[in-house]
Amino acid sequence: MTGSSSSKKLIILAMALGLLMSSLDNTIVASCISKLSEDFNVFDKISWVFTAYMLAATSTMLVFGKMSDLFGRKMFYMIGIGMFLLGSALCGVAQSVDQLIWFRVIQGIGSGALFPISFTIIYTIFNDPKDAAKMSGVFGAIFGLSSVAGPQLGSFIAEHFGWRWNFYINVPIGLASMIVLMIALKETRSERKPKIDYLGTVFLIITTVSLMLALEWGGKDYAWSSWQEISLFAVSVIVGVLFILVELRVPEPVLPLSIFKNKMVLGTSIICFCQGVLMFSAITYLPIFTVGVLGHANSNGVLTPMMASLIAGAILFGFLQSKFAFRTLMMISMLMTIVVACLLVNVGPDASSGYMIGLMVLLGLGAIGPLMSVAQSSIAANVDPKYMGVSSSIVGFWRSIGGIIGASIMATIVNNNLNQLILDGAAKVGIPADKISTLGNPELLMRAGGTIPPEIRQFLQVALAKAINHGFILSICVGIIGVITALFVGTSRLDATKKQESTAAVHV
Numbered sequence: 001m002t003g004s005s006s007s008k009k010l011i012i013l014a015m016a017l018g019l020l021m022s023s024l025d026n027t028i029v030a031s032c033i034s035k036l037s038e039d040f041n042v043f044d045k046i047s048w049v050f051t052a053y054m055l056a057a058t059s060t061m062l063v064f065g066k067m068s069d070l071f072g073r074k075m076f077y078m079i080g081i082g083m084f085l086l087g088s089a090l091c092g093v094a095q096s097v098d099q100l101i102w103f104r105v106i107q108g109i110g111s112g113a114l115f116p117i118s119f120t121i122i123y124t125i126f127n128d129p130k131d132a133a134k135m136s137g138v139f140g141a142i143f144g145l146s147s148v149a150g151p152q153l154g155s156f157i158a159e160h161f162g163w164r165w166n167f168y169i170n171v172p173i174g175l176a177s178m179i180v181l182m183i184a185l186k187e188t189r190s191e192r193k194p195k196i197d198y199l200g201t202v203f204l205i206i207t208t209v210s211l212m213l214a215l216e217w218g219g220k221d222y223a224w225s226s227w228q229e230i231s232l233f234a235v236s237v238i239v240g241v242l243f244i245l246v247e248l249r250v251p252e253p254v255l256p257l258s259i260f261k262n263k264m265v266l267g268t269s270i271i272c273f274c275q276g277v278l279m280f281s282a283i284t285y286l287p288i289f290t291v292g293v294l295g296h297a298n299s300n301g302v303l304t305p306m307m308a309s310l311i312a313g314a315i316l317f318g319f320l321q322s323k324f325a326f327r328t329l330m331m332i333s334m335l336m337t338i339v340v341a342c343l344l345v346n347v348g349p350d351a352s353s354g355y356m357i358g359l360m361v362l363l364g365l366g367a368i369g370p371l372m373s374v375a376q377s378s379i380a381a382n383v384d385p386k387y388m389g390v391s392s393s394i395v396g397f398w399r400s401i402g403g404i405i406g407a408s409i410m411a412t413i414v415n416n417n418l419n420q421l422i423l424d425g426a427a428k429v430g431i432p433a434d435k436i437s438t439l440g441n442p443e444l445l446m447r448a449g450g451t452i453p454p455e456i457r458q459f460l461q462v463a464l465a466k467a468i469n470h471g472f473i474l475s476i477c478v479g480i481i482g483v484i485t486a487l488f489v490g491t492s493r494l495d496a497t498k499k500q501e502s503t504a505a506v507h508v
Contacts, residue, residue, distance in 0.1 A: 007184045010184045011121070011185050014177040014178075015139075016118075017176065017177045019114055019139060019142055019143060019146075020173075021084065021173055023111075023115070023143045023150075024149070025111065025150075028154035032157075032163040035158045035163045036097070040100075045097050045101065048101045049097070049100055051216055053107060053111070054108065055105075055208075055212055056108025058112070059209050059212070061115060061397050061400075062390060062394070063204065063205070064080060064393065065117070065391070066197075068120060069386060070196070076117060077117045077118075078182070079113060080113020081114060083109050084107055084114065085171055085178075086106060086110070087106035088168070090103035092171075120389045120392045123388060129381065130494055133321040133322065134319055136376045137315045137316070137373035138314070140314040140371075140373040141310065141311040141372060141373075200254040204254055204255065207239045208236075210236040211236040211240075211401075212404055214236065215404050216408070219408065224412075254390070262382050263488060264379070264489045264492045265382055265383060266489075267330075267486065267490075268378045268489065269395075269398045270482070271482045272398040273401060273402035274337070274485075275337075275367075275375075276399040276402025276403035276406060277405065277406030277474065277475060278337050278340075279399070280406050281407060281472065282306070284407050285410065286299065286302050288468070289347075289464075301357070308364070309364030310368055310372070311369070313368065317333075317370035321374060324493070325491050325492065326378040327486055327487075327491060330374060330378075331486040333367060334483040334485075337478070338483065340359065340366070340475075341473075341476040344468075345470075345473055346469065347469070349461050378492065379391045379395060381492060406475075410472075413467075413470055413471045413474065414468055414470070417467035417471070418463055421466060422460070431459075
């Protein structure tokens with residue numbers, strides 16, 4: 001890369017804004033679901049406003065990563081941010097929940113391009129991999145911060161300006177990002193005409209969407225043993241096998257399976273999956289624990305320390321990559337995952353605010369934050385530069401899949417344990433049999449805790465605490481898997497010099 005440092009700073013700022021927008025919108029809408037329900041006077045479809053975005057973003061992430069390898073980073077970043085802005089503007093003017101859901105799909109497709117290509121450009125424009133690793137730490141912090149801060153920010157905007165401004169606010173920021181990149185980012189592409197893996201792309205999207213729908217609906221909308229769930233899992237397995245067979249035969253696979261022969265790439269994918277399980281479980285259930293069990297007015301006391309420490313962890317480990325092997329840093333993160341999960345399994349209704357703040361600092365600084373930067377660098381250092389785009393998307397893809405699977409399994413564990421605990425103790429505190437199923441909703445204590453009689457409320461708080469404790473046993477298990485995986489990823493570390501890009505080159 002050649003060019004002025006000022007141009008490079010502008011490019012980094014523009015991509016940071018794009019990444020911030022796309023990752024915020026993954027969670028920001030969840031906080032204004034009630035406002036949407038009231039405005040559209042519909043409740044049964046409203047969860048699809050969140051689900052549609054998540055499905056579109058995750059299922060297209062690998063595709064966009066591969067397309068950027070074939071046709072250029074700048075082109076597909078511009079396509080991605082353009083679709084994201086179009087979807088945002090349309091969401092803001094949606095007149096029905098059905099319109100909003102389809103506009104969220106457009107927005108999610110655009111988001112699927114922004115995450116992987118942002119990191120790819122970072123590793124392309126920096127000659128020194130150590131500088132790229134440090135910057136990936138900053139970008140990882142942005143992604144982690146926005147994922148955790150989304151619900152709080154979304155609630156604030158919806159309360160003071162209306163829910164539509166959660167979408168309108170993206171437009172000026174995104175346009176500024178597009179204009180800067182259009183001017184400052186230059187690109188030289190290969191003259192070779194690429195071959196597109198159309199069949200593999202279709203199979204990949206079908207496999208991902210059917211799996212995510214099965215996990216999203218399982219235990220909530222449909223029983224795990226229902227024909228709907230069995231059919232979705234069957235489709236994901238059958239089409240997934242077909243996808244693998246296609247990828248082994250086509251000249252330009254959308255997901256080159258050969259990259260997983262590298263121990264670091266395979267190991268990092270597994271560890272990112274484990275990180276996703278802990279991260280999404282914590283984001284989902286720690287606010288419920290804080291408000292429902294500890295009786296706090298809101299979850300800011302938990303989420304704010306987590307956000308701050310997550311940023312610090314991502315940036316700190318971004319710098320530590322120049323000193324230690326990737327395996328060492330991954331091992332530290334996975335060991336901290338086990339430690340924090342063990343503490344979460346034992347935290348009770350009498351936990352002090354100071355104890356919870358310390359626990360959140362450990363969670364963000366040691367367990368979640370480090371991999372926000374280390375994972376991207378470890379894969380970038382171990383793949384052929386022509387696969388940089390698709391390899392960067394692997395990190396986000398497996399983190400999302402891990403989060404969805406983790407949140408689904410944990411929800412099943414928590415709900416089943418809570419129902420059983422309430423059933424066993426209902427008679428002692430005078431809970432009528434016909435109220436047991438209603439009181440088994442983990443969010444009940446968050447919404448109506450003050451209206452429940454004190455004795456019953458205390459009983460429910462203890463039951464909910466135990467149920468969530470049991471749920472975090474899952475995080476201990478994935479932490480152990482992560483530690484074992486880290487032992488076998490090899491001794492790879494940042495190279496002193498950078499491999500030359502063999503296809504498209506980005507410069508300023």
